[in-house]
Amino acid sequence: MHSRWYRFDELTAAALYEILAFRQGILVVEQASAYPDLDFVDLRALHLLVTDSPEGRLVGYLRTMAPAEAGGPASFGRIVVAAEARGRGLGATLVAAALDRLEREHPAAEVVIGAQAHLRDFYGRFGFTPEGAPYDDGGIEHIHMRLRHPWNRTALTR
Template sequence: MGQPLAWACHPFDGFTPQALYEVLALRDRVFVVEQQSIYGDLDGLDQQALHLSGRSPEGRLLAYARLLPPGIKLDRAVAIGRVVVDASVRGTGLGRLLMQQALDAAESAWPGVEIGLSAQVNARSFYESFGFRTVSEPYDDGGILHEDMLRSAGRA
């Protein structure tokens, strides 16, 4: 992928207006336009989340994930969501790097807590490779089959 990315993880009030716009534009481009999934991306949870972003040396947003504390989306687990990589860098291993950064950030912010996510069914093996296990039947979320997955606390 070339030069390493600059990673940042911060609360909602750490966004500049431009950075927030870039995140929302990336999420819209991938989840709504590319995947043709009509859903309410602006769900009122961004203000309670930590936001992880990976930027190129030139400052271009290439990867993003949202981390919600326990009790917001999942009762006793951190919820990782809105996991997205720009189409221009898919297939480079950036998705794996993003997921590892998200796990590290979650474990740092909420040590000893399970981590959960809602995974697209076709990405099951990707998340299983990080120690997640399926804990629900598949369900429709915005026209795409998803399943809930959990990862035990403290997994290396």
């Protein structure tokens, strides 16, 4: 597998179309969750694309967001893994890559995510703790989770 980070302005029209179709196919269609995926956050996000070969098909994706204000939290989201690539640890690899990138670029920032509630234990392995009550997001139960600084680097290697 091959991975590469992109700023929005580095994405070609074809790559952006592939990302949006990939996210829609999984997050909207497969998960039967009608929600506004096009939220303009992509414009300021960094995008991690994982393909099955150097010029191959997209099999994994996520985006990271810098803190919106000084001292605020960073974030990541829109994590998607193609059906044929699931069960091999790619989701954990994506999360670890996001946290590594955020730590390098925003070393003092905590990380806050809106996680699907059934993935609470998965994110807990990275040191995230739930905050507040679960909430509905597009028909799927979510929960806010926070990774406090300093991060537990040992958790990222498990």
